[in-house]
Amino acid sequence: MEAELEKLALIVSSYDIETLRKLGGVEGVASRLSVSLNKGVKTSDVSSRQNVYGSNKYTEKPFKRFWTFLWEALQDITLIILMVCAVVSISVGLATEGWPKGSYDGLGILLSIFLVVVVTAISDYRQSLQFRDLDKEKKKILIQVTRDGSRQKVPIYDLVVGDVVHLSIGDLVPADGIFISGYSLLIDQSSMSGESAPISIYEGRPFLLSGTKVQDGSAKMLVTTVGMKTEWGKLMERLVDGVEDETPLQVKLSGVATIIGKIGLAFALLTFMVLTVRFLVEKVLHHELMKWSSGDAMTLLNYFVTAVTIIVVAVPEGLPLAVTLSLAFAMKKLMDNKALVRHLSACETMGSATCICTDKTGTLTTNRMVVNKIWICEKTKKVETDAGGDAITLNISEKELALLLQAIFHNTVAEVVKDKGGKKSILGTPTESAILEYGLLLGGDIDKQRRGCKLLKVEPFNSEKKKMSVLIALPDGNNRAFCKGAAEIIIKMCDRFIDLNGEIVHLTENRTRNIMDVINEFTGEALRTLCLAYKDIEDGYENDSIPDSGYTLVAVIGIKDPVRPGVRNAVKTCLAAGITVRMVTGDNIKTAKAIAKECGILTADGLAIEGPEFRNKTPDEMRHIIPRIQVIARASPMDKLVLVNNLKGMFNEIVAVTGDGTNDAPALNEADIGFAMGIAGTEVAKESADIIVLDDNFRTIVNVAKWGRSVYINIQKFVQFQLTVCVVALMINFISACISGSAPFTAVQLLWVNLIMDTLGAIALATEPPHEELMNRPPVGREILRLEGSDATIVLNTFIFNTFVFCQVFNEINSRDMEKINVFRGICGSWIFLGVITSTVVFQVIIVEFLGTLASTTPLSWELWLLSVLIGAASLIVAVILKLIPIEHKNTKHHDGYNLLPNGPELV
Template structure:
């Protein structure tokens, strides 16, 4: 591995050099207010020393210089420390863990430790961590818009096997062989040609700079008027005496005194404290937010966050703990609690053997997760929280992942996506023929079923009454804040070709499972604090509306006057209806 690292390099991009403290000092000096003050300080020093000599005449000028230096060094120090913090923050942000197969073991490693030769497992939503080649996978669509600008996803398969760093998996899953890392990847080459722009001023700084400029202009206007009025008396006296062209030392000193008064007006008018006040207030805000465990990436966030009136939050993993477990099931038309290992093993003994066999075949084959043996020799479940929960349930009722997988061969996979809300797999059976397994949103999968397995384990037609009962169970689970999934299968007719689309209807319902994702501790209190501060918290989730409502009530988000609405309904509303609805949506 060391040799590979020496030859191919590490999976990191070359970072721009840290700017020195003096660069920040120079940038702080570019402030319009400070430039006006610097000119005034120079004039004040010249006039003061000319009129009163050194050091008495330099007091005013040196006072202005001291205030300029104070502002510059405080601003530069704050910005410099902030840039160092951002650098540390960037390192934290890039510490992404990926699942790789290395030395024959599936393991999680840092994206930085990837080397050519590693096999990376990618699923929907993952970012491709390095350049590589497609080894195996199903229905893989890659969004390359970040690299090429093309919005249409690219199909990656054996014919077009190239995967590029920085692109995203839009659909499907695959195993990828890493071939290039770091600056040698296409993304790395692109990064090398781009130069990093400077930080923009925050909205507050832009406004205050405008204010400072206007005040400075007004001060300059009155300073000029004052100088003209004061000088006019001396010039008109000289004119009446006929001595306009002969000036004594006292006359020159009087004019300098008038000029010094004008300069003083400009210095007093220009708010030299403004840049310092802005910098200090933003620095304090940033520090306070860091104490609240909120890392601020952009200084402007400190002021814009204070103006927020609505927070839209995801549910899974944000409001909830993101550790799913199956707590209830409906198999053979009966509801059973499975929230403990004892309940799960008891369930296995109560069910007909053919039902358990079909259930395990469905769970272990129709999954985006995997059960592997880790380096400690223990079973480890890999995959999304939902997949992990179902695999955990299957193992608790005595299932063996590898043995079950070996019984059949996966011929085709249609991965889960948010449009279809279900995933399907086509199995080639050892005795010949094909069987399709389907899993997904309960109401969608149940609507595709025309049969179900009854208490005796026999396949029975699904009449309206039974369908109504099962839909009632799904609603009951959802009202208890359980995420529900329905598992179904279909025996394929003779003559079915693998090239054909998997059927959408004609399935047999195996089971409905209810998965619980507990609410994080402190969420309800946080929502209450936001509400008392006048901030509305709304939940946005792809979950079943009843589950979403139950969790939202548990968190204190969905109040009595609040409204829950699904995307398709929302999109059909007119603008007038939306203006009435939006304030109530939770």
Template sequence: MTGESKIVNKNQKAPFLMAGCKVADGAGTMLVTGVGINTEWGLLMASISDDTGEETPLQVRLNGVATFIGTVGLAVALFVLIVLLSRFFTGNSKNLDGTTQFVRGQTSVSKTMDGVVHIITAAVTIVVVAVPEGLPLAVTLTLAYSMKKMMADKALVRRLSACETMGSATTICSDKTGTLTLNQMTVVEAYIGETKLNSPEDGSQLHSAVSSLLNEGITQNTSGSVFTSKDGKGIEVSGSPTEKAILSWGVKIGMKFNVVRSESIILHVSPFNSTKKRGGVAVRQRSGSQVHIHWKGAAEIILESCTGYLDSNGCLQSFEREKDFLKEAIGEMAAKSLRCVAIAYQTCNIDEVPTDEEGLAQWVLPEDGLILLAILGIKDPCRPGVKDAVRQCSDSGVKVRMVTGDNIQTARAIALECGILTSNTEDTEFEVIEGKTFRELSEKEQEQVAKRMLVMGRSSPSDKLLLVQTLRKLGEVVAVTGDGTNDAPALHEADIGLSMGIQGTEVAKESSDIIILDDNFASVVKVVRWGRSVYANIQKFIQFQLTVNVAALVINVVAAVSSGDVPLNTVQLLWVNLIMDTLGALALATEPPTDHLMHRPPVGRREPLVTNIMWRNLLIQALYQIGILLVLNFQGKSILHLEHDDPKHAKMVKNTLIFNAFVFCQIFNEVNARKPDEINVFTGVTKNPLFSGVIGTTFVLQVRDNLSTWMNFLL
């Protein structure tokens, strides 16, 4: 249930079995006390099926922005409608040619209706201007674009909104086995006699006599096997994780598995016993009558049964001070959370071996007077690049916590190696804690501990779920990684769940939002990077879109109140929406992520969507545009020398100038929106050809659309 294979003895004091666990040894009678939902497994499945329907942090922010903009737009439109209707019915409204449109008592019903419709159209136009229609498109585009690109970074997005949620993450609760580590037990230290090998995989350091005995002991005293892979290009190793580690080490030092097995015959096997912590085998050489008894097991147990060792020259040496030295070496390896395994043997005369099958079956292999061959230190090493990935998270303000079902010592050692812990912190400081201890704390104490906790060992599924719930209560945006069914509740509860694509169970994948295809924590950091890019791109578009809306809103409101008409009509604004909203969303939503994003603190759950920097850029850009447009609106005829032209023609030309100036201001605005917090807005522009293409297309379409108008004016 913790996701870590560990044999637990069941007796009168601890009699309860859990559905889904396997009986490893022994026999007995079981009384079923609960099935289905009443089992721990059933409760696990039930917790996954709950759907809270909670919105993501970005959805909450976007709803707030949309509500605010809609309220402002409707209020302004209502204000303009009231002002224009008042002016219209008091006789102060003017036609396009500057003549009085309505004089009390001197107009027909049809003219009145035309005037009212014209005013309502102006008010509706202001509402159209105020609402950022391109925002949903921009959000969808940037999420879809990022989802496609994240596939190349080994991340399969199952839920679209998960892209942006990962960018808001403030903490990552990561599993250990298979995510931070390779999930491949490996021999990382080796002692041959009293000599430590400089490289445990260098077989050239071994004497032929030692190598021969080691190969025989490793090959015959195992439940695993070595065979050629299906493609014939390599080898594959089967067995338990420890067996696979030792067999893989044997292959690396030159062991020929099938050849060694063919040279000897197994006479008797003493299977590994969890009580004695050792397993042995008796083999006879085919070419002689000599019998070797090989033992393998816990280093400290085997060492106590040894009377001597083979040194690096293959010579038999008796123990004097070397045993104390090797005990210290075993202690040092254990302190580094290495699993220490010793390999030893002894020679037995053939006449001491029973000859009949019944005698062999009852034969007890001698366990004393052994000769030590090797002591191996085995561990599940950290994945390459994990330490750098954890450091990147720390630099970007995302706290990484390890939550594992493994024991506390192993968890602490791996956390130190990965960089999650920077010093061998004591448990009393609550940076390293066991799941049981955390579970027994009060709710207030759990919140205090959760803030500082970096490593949780021996955690059950409920402990991991409890930690996620506590962190979310504290306002954290929590990401959880996991691969087992036991991780499913936490994956489901977290703001974003990341399951492993290789080692992950189907239940874990179904409970997650994103599947990490290579089971590597470094890929999780890439997801964070893409998530921040999604969030930043949405912010860029919002800044761009709000600037467009503010400028258009102000110029239309001022013009409507001052002259009773709007310079940017409905058709022109629809054209702006087409080239600005749609193409602008496409350009800004596809900006690739940069390293600059990982030097920012996470936005978390409470950070506003429109930041102070965005407000600064928005207001400066809007004031610049409003200034230009107001000058053209009130002084356009003078600038173009149209005072004596036909009023209708002059107004058309002036409004055309305003419209073109407005569009080209937005092209300038779009370039500025690329880098809201940088001075050089052209940085990396060549890396996004789509942006350059959109800007060029917008420019060409605008020039072509107005070319005939300007040609007529010039002629």
């Protein structure tokens, strides 16, 4: 059996069509695998097939246990140095002071190190558990198969050799296999071969490889190889396990941590030098330089331990840790709220989003489509059901009803399936399912309709053509083509229609206008409109191709897709948060406008435009209209991509985009944050996205934005907390060492401070949930002061320099009076003071705006100039507050007349 499997795998991977033919083609392979191509695998055989042929899973990197994290936490070089010092301290202490007193200091250090290592390991281990759970969610992919003679959905990892898999546009091929049957199947093999051109799959080239993508068409395939034995599995085996790149915020904070660490190292060395020099000076003063004892050695060792511990405290490893903690916490909470974050950076970036380009169907609406109205034989009928749930008759002849049911049942990829209890359900897209369900409500029998006809050719629906066509052979030997799609597309293909009397008549301009009025009426009621048409073809039509003209219009169908509850409030929340919402949809512009108004997206001053008009605009015209665009109707995926590129390029927007189709992949990739729909989205769209919206709900996207902002706020809290503790701890130890010759904080105390401000601080502050007020603020900028581009660094440096100068200017003004609040009193009479201040400001303007080459500055915008002045002027308010603090005056007089404070003359 193993040899047989290897032979099949080799046939598929090497595209060996000759050997396949010798085996009897796909039927012969199915026979060897003991499976029926019509009925598929028996469910009862799945377990035994997994045992014999293997499971469809890939070897994963072993999960790290807690002890591994504990060991990694112990690898910190400074902790190792402290452990060595602790052991030496215990040895010296026991030799001089005996047990247990001599061991206190060393054991205290070891216990502190143990606590730091354990808490760090626990934190890292919990994070890894969260990421593992999220990774499992990413891999939950369902695929349609035929088992026990019926079509059903199963997890991709439950596939077995012999399964008959149904593929459609946007699917990832789940295993290696052989083409059974299908129509217009195009496969993107770039993930395997690197070739961008799609490959056509047919009986003469029937091989399909795992990991490739269905770009167009539909098909059934027989699975011949699964898991690590597939070509994709072999490739995965050779690849080194990758680690996700750091997010932009992690990179920035890692840089900050490095700088602060260097400062801490400098302070540690200075502290050690000061303590050591003072110690040596005291020995010289006491004439003991040549007399050394074990106590002296212990003193120097303690100085060294203190210096090393200062380095431990100073290195703010908690900064990147806080980002990871906050992102992991946000990702877990978002997972609970139906948003699967595939890339860490997306959660962070969403806090900066300024614009959301959203689909309509399924995202703003429920995606539970039903036929609401139908126009047929020049009559409009509202679809209603009787007590039994069947649709009320249309009052048309049997001939017209039969033609309508033919147009519904033959021209669809949706299927009616039965579960084990005999209950019927429909598998297919929401639109296809709605139309098929309507045909069943009319009393149609899909099996009976298809029994006597042969399907000759299928052109599946895609977002470019906006139509689906089929060609069938009727029982009488003639061929008939059916077409279904967007109203304006199908109307152009028709030259006849069925009138009130059931007669086929010419479609005049006047009649076309009447039909367009019906379509406009439907779209005005926020109904999605589709047209059904057919064309009889004489026997022997060339190449069995499907014509694109000469059709007879059968019906116009209006499908209702209600707006999701809460979407209007979610859009309102976005607008309050400074996030612009734009709807990009393939629907008719009237339907799009009606839905957009209902959602609160389209306002009185907003612009709704159609895709063809939008894409023909010049760059200059784009620059003027894009800020006003709120709706793009009849949009193609390329229109969405153009919109995203222009929003980012022309207006420096941070853009989030939703998508569900394969053709949405470029826009999802190009956007700052790509959202794929978890229910309606194809696997290709999900692979291209940063976040998968599991419930296809716009409110979930708004929730992601809120959590993204929360990440930034939590990091700001932690940075403020840690830097304050770090600076104070460093300065106290250093200044005390300089003044008193000893460090007030011992190594044990400093290690405890480090534990508080790093790991525990990160856990406490980086995991706070968001509050509603976050969505009442403008978006968080990705760059400091929202400076981006190649000149961002010099602009930032110039701004810092400019602000510093203005701080000094206002500090001069504050210093005019040490007691009075009004520092401007008498300023007009002090011409020298005014001259100096004015000259300083004038020269500062010249330096910043005109002496860039000499002074390494760049001209600033008026907003940055104003901000510099305001920051500097803030010192005026600080001075007022300080002067309002009451101070007790002493009556003791010094001989020269100054009032004395306990430590010197009072200067306030």
